[in-house]
Amino acid sequence: MRYFVVFSYIGTDFHGSQTQPNGITVQETMESAFATILRTPIALTFAGRTDAGVHARQMVAHFDTESIVHGALLTDHLNSLLPASIAIQDIYAVADDMHARFSATARTYEYHITEVKNPFLRGLAAQVAPGLDYERMNDAAATLIGTQDFASFCKVHTDVKTTFCTITEAHWERLGEHEAVFTITANRFLRNMVRAIVGTLMDVGRGKMSVENFRRVIADHNRCAAGQSAPAEGLYLTKVVYD
Amino acid sequence: MRYFVVFSYIGTDFHGSQTQPNGITVQETMESAFATILRTPIALTFAGRTDAGVHARQMVAHFDTESIVHGALLTDHLNSLLPASIAIQDIYAVADDMHARFSATARTYEYHITEVKNPFLRGLAAQVAPGLDYERMNDAAATLIGTQDFASFCKVHTDVKTTFCTITEAHWERLGEHEAVFTITANRFLRNMVRAIVGTLMDVGRGKMSVENFRRVIADHNRCAAGQSAPAEGLYLTKVVYD
Numbered sequence: 001m002r003y004f005v006v007f008s009y010i011g012t013d014f015h016g017s018q019t020q021p022n023g024i025t026v027q028e029t030m031e032s033a034f035a036t037i038l039r040t041p042i043a044l045t046f047a048g049r050t051d052a053g054v055h056a057r058q059m060v061a062h063f064d065t066e067s068i069v070h071g072a073l074l075t076d077h078l079n080s081l082l083p084a085s086i087a088i089q090d091i092y093a094v095a096d097d098m099h100a101r102f103s104a105t106a107r108t109y110e111y112h113i114t115e116v117k118n119p120f121l122r123g124l125a126a127q128v129a130p131g132l133d134y135e136r137m138n139d140a141a142a143t144l145i146g147t148q149d150f151a152s153f154c155k156v157h158t159d160v161k162t163t164f165c166t167i168t169e170a171h172w173e174r175l176g177e178h179e180a181v182f183t184i185t186a187n188r189f190l191r192n193m194v195r196a197i198v199g200t201l202m203d204v205g206r207g208k209m210s211v212e213n214f215r216r217v218i219a220d221h222n223r224c225a226a227g228q229s230a231p232a233e234g235l236y237l238t239k240v241v242y243d
Numbered sequence: 244m245r246y247f248v249v250f251s252y253i254g255t256d257f258h259g260s261q262t263q264p265n266g267i268t269v270q271e272t273m274e275s276a277f278a279t280i281l282r283t284p285i286a287l288t289f290a291g292r293t294d295a296g297v298h299a300r301q302m303v304a305h306f307d308t309e310s311i312v313h314g315a316l317l318t319d320h321l322n323s324l325l326p327a328s329i330a331i332q333d334i335y336a337v338a339d340d341m342h343a344r345f346s347a348t349a350r351t352y353e354y355h356i357t358e359v360k361n362p363f364l365r366g367l368a369a370q371v372a373p374g375l376d377y378e379r380m381n382d383a384a385a386t387l388i389g390t391q392d393f394a395s396f397c398k399v400h401t402d403v404k405t406t407f408c409t410i411t412e413a414h415w416e417r418l419g420e421h422e423a424v425f426t427i428t429a430n431r432f433l434r435n436m437v438r439a440i441v442g443t444l445m446d447v448g449r450g451k452m453s454v455e456n457f458r459r460v461i462a463d464h465n466r467c468a469a470g471q472s473a474p475a476e477g478l479y480l481t482k483v484v485y486d
Contacts, residue, residue: 010362055363079360087360117322117330119253120298124363 002098003069005030005044005061006090011232012123013085017050017059026050026086030061033081037074038067047100047240048107048189053232055124057110058089060240062100069093098242106168107189108239111182111198111230118178125179126234132205134172134180140204140214141170141182144197151221153197154190163190163221172201185239192229200227245341246312248273248287248304249333254475255366256328260293260302269293269329273304276324280317281310290343290483291350291432296475298367300353301332303483305343312336341485349411350432351482354425354441354473361421368422369477375448377415377423383447383457384413384425387440394464396440397433406433406464415444428482435472443470 007030015023027044034042044061071091078088097103112125115132144167151163169185182198200217203209209217209227217225250273258266270287277285287304314334321331340346355368358375387410394406412428425441443460446452452460452470460468 008362010365057363084360084365085362087362089359116332117327119251119328119330120300120367122253122327 001066001069002062002064002094002096003071003091004094004098004100005063005088007059007061007086007088008057009055009059009086010123011050011052011054011056013083014052016052016054017046017048017056023052026056026059029083029086030078033078034063036081037077038065038069040065040067045100047104048237050235050237051192051232053123054235054237056237058239059237060100060104060242062094062098100240103242104240105243106185106187106239106241107237108169108183108185108241109189109194110236110238111184111194112179112234112236113181114179116178121179123233126231128202130178132180132202133207134174134205136207136211137172137182137201137205139211140201141172141184143211143215143218144170144184148218149221150190150193150218152217152223152226153193153200154223155192155196156223160190165189165193170197183238194235195229195232196223196226198230198234202230203227244309244312245305245307245337245339246314246334247337247341247343248306248331250302250304250329250331251300252298252302252329253366254293254295254297254299256326257295259295259297260289260291260299266295269299269302272326272329273321276321277306279324280320281308281312283308283310288343290347291480293478293480294435294475296366297478297480299480301482302480303343303347303485305337305341343483346485347483348486349428349430349482349484350480351412351426351428351484352432352437353479353481354427354437354477355422355479356424356477357422359421364422366476369474371445373421375423375445376450377417377448379450379454380415380425380444380448383444383454384415384427386454386458386461387413387427391461392464393433393436393461395460395466395469396436396443397466398435398439399466403433408432408436413440426481437478438472438475439466439469441473441477445473446470 017026042063047060075088113128114125115130147166150165165186167186172182257269260269285306290303318331356371357368358373390409393408408429410429415425
């Protein structure tokens with residue numbers, strides 16, 4: 001039987017989501033908790049990977065097991081065992097051909113910034129200098145919408161078949177006096193794409209790049225044309241959608 | 244010249260606000276940063292003390308110096324030097340007879356709880372079992388209002404002259420589906436008072452204590468009659484008022 005797990009984590013403590021040789025990851029922490037409770041090795045397939053320091057308000061993974069799983073009970077047991085940095089919201093049975101990664105039709109990320117030092121946002125938002133022009137940044141963000149080749153915002157030397165993505169939502173919103181959030185939804189994202197987009201939009205917001213030049217960065221398909229990547233701590237995966 | 248400093252801190256990293264032999268405190272961290280920048284020892288007098296793990300959204304302290312202080316510039320320098328867990332909002336000159344502790348006429352605390360595990364509230368709210376009756380808790384909280392002897396909610400063996408306080412505000416409010424906040428304002432608070440009140444109100448919210456018995460706990464003036472103290476991580480000093 002195949003199950004979906006819906007969960008959230010604070011990325012600060014982890015060396016990213018996926019199992020790798022250096023440092024503790026979300027995946028190995030969760031697989032170890034599942035194995036302890038279900039008393040059998042469990043392999044989790046994540047909807048996507050997040051880099052070190054990146055958070056997830058809603059990540060999805062699937063796993064297969066012969067055991068009969070009571071979703072609510074397993075959720076409670078796992079939440080007791082898992083560290084405070086990971087919380088499971090739901091576990092439920094799905095059709096055998098549902099795949100956490102390949103069946104996902106859309107993903108939403110948020111990028112949070114604060115213009116003043118705020119201890120309660122430590123590790124949870126990137127602190128930036130005040131004075132960003134959000135109207136200009138939204139004018140630039142609007143040019144992201146649609147199906148385009150986003151190679152300009154892709155980490156170089158990654159092994160992907162295509163760098164085309166369909167972005168359906170991309171805008172900044174002020175939150176109170178000193179904070180703002182960038183929300184972006186697409187059918188798929190390339191490695192490092194959101195952080196590269198946010199970093200380049202900040203250049204627009206500071207007047208270092210015109211909206212027209214931002215549009216040209218997309219058209220160039222060349223990572224060197226884009227701005228610096230924004231730091232990991234502001235980034236959240238917030239939604240994964242399945243049909 | 245006397246100055247007021249308005250600042251916030253996340254209590255998780257500190258062994259409380261006041262200098263003491265075991266572990267790093269907010270006070271020594273700040274005094275060290277002030278001394279580095281003003282190149283002279285600076286003594287800070289806080290509006291009140293907070294225990295280990297307790298947060299402050301708005302704490303006030305005063306200090307005296309012969310140096311000419313440019314508030315905004317000193318704030319920027321200190322924020323660069325201080326750890327991410329402390330942020331200064333404002334520094335301004337006051338009359339020589341203004342005292343951060345004795346001139347304060349009111350203080351407000353908040354206590355934050357979450358009914359579900361939430362990685363983003365780790366250390367920032369107390370997780371409690373769902374099912375609290377907030378209406379009953381508010382009925383009980385209403386009996387706190389006024390000038391009364393609150394010895395029932397005072398840590399035993401503390402050396403205070405009087406256990407009378409005037410509480411002007413005390414109520415619970417739901418925040419979204421899974422969270423709630425208790426807000427309490429008084430002219431002064433006794434050691435451990437808010438956490439003891441919250442712990443006892445939780446007993447009321449769980450049906451373990453009637454509203455009438457809560458009223459009797461106050462009248463008893465005996466700490467043993469009250470419930471357990473709620474954990475430090477949910478507690479925030481949010482406002483200090485001066486005339």
